[in-house]
Amino acid sequence: MKAYKLIPVAGFFLAACGGGESADAPTSDDTPTPPPAAAPAGPEIPGGELSMPGWYQVDHDAMTVTLDIEAGSTADNNYWNYNGATNGEWAITVPVGYTVTVNLSNSDPNMAHSLGISRELTNFAVPPAPEPVFEGAITQNPQSMVDATMPGESETVTFVASEAGDYSMVCYIAGHTAVGMWLYFVVAEGQDAGVAGM
Ligand SMILES: [Cu+2]
Structure with a gap:
């Protein structure tokens, strides 16, 4: 019951x-x-007017961009910079579909560096995985302290910026993005070419 x-x-x-x-x-x-x-909660991607520095060349007829990127071009950030810039202060902008050649040189007297185009936009505390957005958009042995692009060396990578979007240009050596060795890399619709945030 x-x-x-x-x-x-x-x-x-x-x-x-x-x-x-x-x-x-x-x-x-x-x-x-x-x-x-x-x-x-990541930093904002620089927008606005695009500058055309001497290290950026574009040929709209040939649909090519050439970037001369110098790691450690200044002593800023203990030489851990690209053309003197760090921490996403620039957005290097290339038109979608263009073939991009990056001539990386390493002027840091002390340290190996590398360069690749990454999908990472917010977390640079750990090195992004060495998986470039575009085929070929990464230097050799990018994580190696002894076999990446060493002081005094240079390396060229070429890739097609085939997909519009916001990406980053990063150094894959452990600890380098964490202290700021990264910039934004924007693949834009249309023919926008240059560098925002300069
Ligand atoms: Cu580096």
């Missing part, structure tokens, strides 16, 4: 819960997790 009385009570409770807000609670408990994490 007691069991009969308890079952309807329990059933009523379950029904009440099932039809009420607490039934939605488990599902909405699953979904809230992504939204807070999805709000990116």
Whole structure:
């Protein structure tokens, strides 16, 4: 007899819960997790007017861009910079579909460096995986302290910027992006060419 009385009570409770807000609670408990994490807090990508520095050459007829990138061109950031810039202060912008040649030279007297085009846009605390966005868009042995692009050496990479989007130009040597050896690299629709943020 007691069991009969308890079952309807329990059933009523379950029904009440099932039809009420607490039934939605488990599902909405699953979904809230992504939204807070999805709000990116990374630095803003420089926009606005594009400068055309001497190290950037574009040929719109041939659809080519040539970038002379000097690692350690100044002593700034302990030479861990590209043409003196760090921490995404520039957005090197190339038109989509253009063939990009990067001539990387290493003028840092002390340290190996490398260069690649990465999808990473927010987390530079760890070196991005050495998986370039575009085939060929990475220097050799990019993580090696002894066999990347060594002081006094240079290396050329060529790739087709086949997909418009926001990317980064990074050094893959451990610790280098963490202290700022990265810039933004934007592949733009149309014929925008140059460097934002200069
Ligand atoms: Cu480096």
